[in-house]
Amino acid sequence: MLTDVSRPLPKRTPVNAPFWEHADRQILALPWCESCGKTHFPPSPRCPHCLHDAFDWRPASGRATLVSWVVFHRSYWDGVAADVPYNVCLVELDEGVRMLSNLVGAAEEAPRYKMPLKVTFTDRFPDLILPVFDAA
Amino acid sequence: MIDPRLSGKYAVAGVGTSAYGKFPEKDDFHLAADAFADAIEDCGLDKSKIDGLAVCRVPHYAPMAEMIGLQPRWTLQLPPHGRMSGISIIEALAALDAGYCDYAVLLYANIGRSRRIQYGGEESPGFWDxxxxxxxxxxxxxxxxxxxxxxxxxTRQLAEVSVAFRKHAVMNPSAVMREAFTIDDHEAARMICDPLRLLDYCLINDGAVCLILTSVERAKDLKKKPVAIAGIGAQDALRHASYPQADFWFDALQKTADQVYPMASVGPSDIDALMVYDNFSPTVLFSLEGMGFCAPGEAGAFVEGGTLGLGGALPANTDGGHLSNSYMQGWALNVEAVRQVRGECGARQVPDCEVVQYVAATPCTRSIIYRPA
Known part of the structure; x- marks a missing residue:
């Protein structure tokens, strides 16, 4: 583990805490509305579809498709400076929602548009378990 | 639907700017006051007639009004987002038409260079950090x-955007960046966020802009030829605002085009000059596709060979834009649109320029078409 590299820690709120608590246990979870049954991401205080306020957080399939990716050569935070260049990807989960994440392994080596991905977890940053994506 | 009766009824009567660059000895109020004085000089309006004030990125409307001696009956404070330039102009039209004010002053100031604003990191914390x-x-x-x-x-096609706008800035004495570069220079520039390089990013500089809007009738009594607002269009794309839009804002741009062109009684082929929001060069390509200047996916080929340059098929950002003139978040582009219709642009004047369009492809997409009153 690199000790001189860090990432900004999540700002945990009542709304997003379940996402990060699942991530701490290496689970990628999504909020499913207890009223209309739909999911959404990122977390919201009310269901953006029906405005209900209670959600069932369940593990996602972890399968996703690569939509786009970039490589940061500039650092906007002190702890990130030692990590540049690093990638950020935009993926579409099989559940239909999109999220930003990082590519690792074969997907980082050779990203391809629309390549299938699977979630994995990295503990290389202090005090942070982060869901990231590798080639499926 | 926007009332078509608004077309040609209201005008930009006066425009003004501060100097652009780095002014650590001034603050944003000071720069805005400079731009206001310049706009009053431009149109000769007796400032005691001003009864409307909207400020954007100026920190607070009250000290601003006090410093320039205004007593408005319509006051509006807008958040410091670039998309608010088009929004401010469109909101001012509604205020004028509703009788909330007869003369609206719109003021924008940005002190980002001297304050070392970096538009990322701890300044703008978010879920994806x-x-x-x-x-x-x-x-x-x-x-x-x-x-x-x-x-x-x-990326060589993308470079056409930055190269064309820099050529225009070379002809603009007020522009911050006035050294020409080539497509090869663009390709060799420092990578910031791959696939974008330094020359795809707008400037960060200090400056301020002022627009004075009133009815065409009232504007005719002032010094300069009124430039009418012939068309406006608006569509937001906020449902998924926290990550990059899947469609390059195409849907929002199309819905905006469907409003702005019919209202102004023109189409894309009638546009003599385009002022297109260019905080980063790709959004110029997205705007061209969404407004119908070319088909989806074809903007790269469309801009090849200097299409966006003076003398090209669609001269764009003749002041140099955000990429090379000044990062005035859409405001200076609207000033340039007015000056092009007036015929005041000197070496960078588009000949016989009568129809100028402003467009900003953002999560709050806006477009405005200017024509002689």
Whole structure:
């Protein structure tokens, strides 16, 4: 583990805490509305579809498709400076929602548009378990 | 639907700017006061007639009004987002038409260079920070990567945008960056967020802009030829505002085009000059596709060979834009639109320029078409 590299820690709120608590246990979870049954991401205080306020957080399939990716050569935070260049990807989960994440392994080596991905977890940053994506 | 009766009824009567650059000895109020004085000089309006004030990125309307001696009956404070330039002008039209005011002053100031604003990181915390994603530039980089993959667009095609706008800035004595560069220079520039390089990013500089709007009838009594607002269009794309839009804002741009062109009784082929929001170069390509200047996916080929340059098929950002003139978040582009219709642009004047369009492809997409009153 690199000790001189860090990432900004999540700002945990009542709304997003379940996402990060699942991530701490290496689970990628999504909020499913207890009223209309739909999911959404990122977390919201009310269901953006029906405005209900209670959600069932369940593990996602972890399968996703690569939509786009970039490589940061500039650092906007002190702890990130030692990590540049690093990638950020935009993926579409099989559940239909999109999220930003990082590519690792074969997907980082050779990203391809629309390549299938699977979630994995990295503990290389202090005090942070982060869901990231590798080639499926 | 926007009332078509508004077309040609209201005008930009006066425009003004501060100097552009780095002014650590001034603050944003000071720069805005400079721009206001310049606009009053431009149109000769007796400032005691001003009864409307909207400020954007100026920190507070009250000290601003006090410093320039205004006593408005319509006052509006807008957040410091670039998309608010078009929004401010459109809101001012509604205020004029409702009788909330007869003369609206719109003031924008940005002191980002002297305050070392970096538009990312701790300044703008967000949900995606733990993955290292921040800054608007990265959103445009993400979108451009998808455009490259989906349509085969190249960074050399993208370079046409920055190269053309810099050529215009060379002809603009007020521009911050006035040294020409080539497509090869663009390709060799420092990478910021791959696939975007330094020359795809707008400047960060200090400056301020003022627009004075009133009815065409009232504007005719002032010094300068009134420039009428012939068409406006608006569509937001906020449902998924926290990550890059899947469609390059195409749907929002199309819905905006469907309003702005019929209202102004023109189409894309009638546009003599285009002022297109260019915080990052890819959004220029997205705007061209969404407004119908070319088909989806074809903007890369469309801009090849200097299309956007003076003398090209669609001269754009004749002042140099955000990329080379000044990062005035859409405001200076609207000033340039007015000056082009007036015929005041000297070496960079588009000949016989009568129809000028402003467009900003953002999560709050807006477009305005200017014509002689």
């Amino acid at each position: 733990p993955w290292g994603f921040t800054s608007m530039g990265a959103i445009h980089a993400m979108l451009f990567r998808e455009h490259m993959e989906r349509y085969g667009t190249t």
